[in-house]
Amino acid sequence: MIAVVGAGLMGAATAWQLARRGHRVTLIEAYDMGHKRGSSHGSSRIFRHAYADPFYVRLTGRASEEWRELEADASTPLLRTTGGLDLGEGRDPEGLAEVLAAAGVPYELLGAEAARERWPYLRFTGPALYHPGAGVLDADATVAACVRRAVEHGADVWSGVRVTGVDVRDKVLLRTADGRELAADTAVIAAGAWLPELGLPVALPRLTVTQQQVFHFRQREPDERWPVLVTKDARMQTYGLPSGSDGGPFPAMKVAEHDRGTPTTAATRSGVVDPSSRTRVSEFVRDRLPGLEPEPVAEATCLYTTTPDEDFVLDRHGPLVIASPCSGHGAKFAPLIGAMAADLATGRAEPHPRFRLDRSA
Known part of the structure; x- marks a missing residue:
């Protein structure tokens, strides 16, 4: 057993x-x-498939097959394809493109002007990598x-x-x-x-538990189809994706910082949203995601457990x-x-x- x-x-x-x-x-x-x-x-x-590390790119291919196997066994849709964008100098879109090309993963590398034409509700300051195999899964x-x-x-x-x-x-x-x-x-x-x-x-490796904050922002245009987003620049590292049912009835995007979590434990986490994170993410939305209302309509906390x-x-x-x-x-x-x-x-x-x-x- x-x-x-x-x-x-x-x-x-x-x-x-x-x-x-x-x-x-x-x-x-x-x-x-x-x-x-x-x-x-x-x-x-x-x-998403977009990793700088070829090892994880290969794992995403195997994971995609397992997701479809689970959907078939459970007769339940779980993974919705939306496409995904990686942008910001810290994400190195050109370097990601080389890794995806080597792995045979479809992608497009676009300059800022071409990206703005396709996604006018986003603000681009440099090149962006788009790969159509990204999407949203329902946890x-x-x-x-x-x-x-x-x-x-x-x-x-x-x-x-x-x-x-x-x-x-x-x-x-x-x-x-x-x-x-x-x-x-x-x-x-x-x-x-x-x-x-x-x-x-x-003996376990050193595991750091942090409380993270996530925020949901309404789309200004309900019919716009948003891809998932991963951004990194000198200020912060963020991600965004179409909200599910926890984002409210109005089409919304879930946006959060990937870093800057508050150290805690599973037993002592407060569950209270860090207001400084709300401020930083709202400012990011106002500056870089003009297709969203900059005030969150829903928010929540979750836990990361991170290895060194x-x-x-x-x-x-x-x-x-x-x-x-x-x-x-x-x-x-x-x-x-x-x-x-x-x-x-x-x-x-x-x-x-x-x-x-x-x-x-």
Whole structure:
């Protein structure tokens, strides 16, 4: 029997992958399914291929296939293609174009004037890279689909059950706050921001948990079709994408800083939006995104869990598999990470060297 601790995007995807392969699975979640306390809630996350690192570009191709497999298995649309723009000197559109070209990913490299003609509701100060394969994925619907299909494939689900102890002998013994014990042959720990607090009998890399803020801005023209955006200049690094249901009934864009989160822990995060972030993002919208009203109509907080090198943690230590595909860019890989974690849990694959627990040793 394989236990999966945590039913966010990664844990839910892992449970789905394991159950559909015929394994006995128990999925354990400390809160209600689809809760808003961690990193996996909300209806809009970016999917994109544009990475400066060819390794992650290759992973996005594999992830795209897994997204379509999950959609087919769940009979649920989860990933909507919108196209994506990368702009700003810090994003290096020309360099990104070279990486995508080498990987065979379709793209266009446009000068500022040509980009303004195509997207007049954006302000361009230099070249921009456009790749049509980018889009928006629905995190809430993905978690729900993975959990539903895992159960339909035979998985057990413990919802509202917090794991308080993890003992490793020949097997894994999980203890819970309500007095239960569960013995598993293997346990996949996909606890997100709670991972550093579990007291696991394994050395973890340094994980930094931050509270991030996201803001939703109404489109001035409801019929305009916005791509996803990733921007970086000397002042800030931001991202934007069409809002889902959490952006309100009016067409809106979700815009946020990728950096400058407030250090916290999963247990102590305030949940209060940082007003300085609201000011910076609103000023960015006013300056660079004139097609949006510059005052947010909705806002929320979430958690990032970041490694020093921003690579993921996906490794096996004895009967434990540690899955922390984090650092603010993991959501797009969810069904692929589920497959990779399932392979580790069942002994079908070795961890990738870049994702090992001891890679910094």
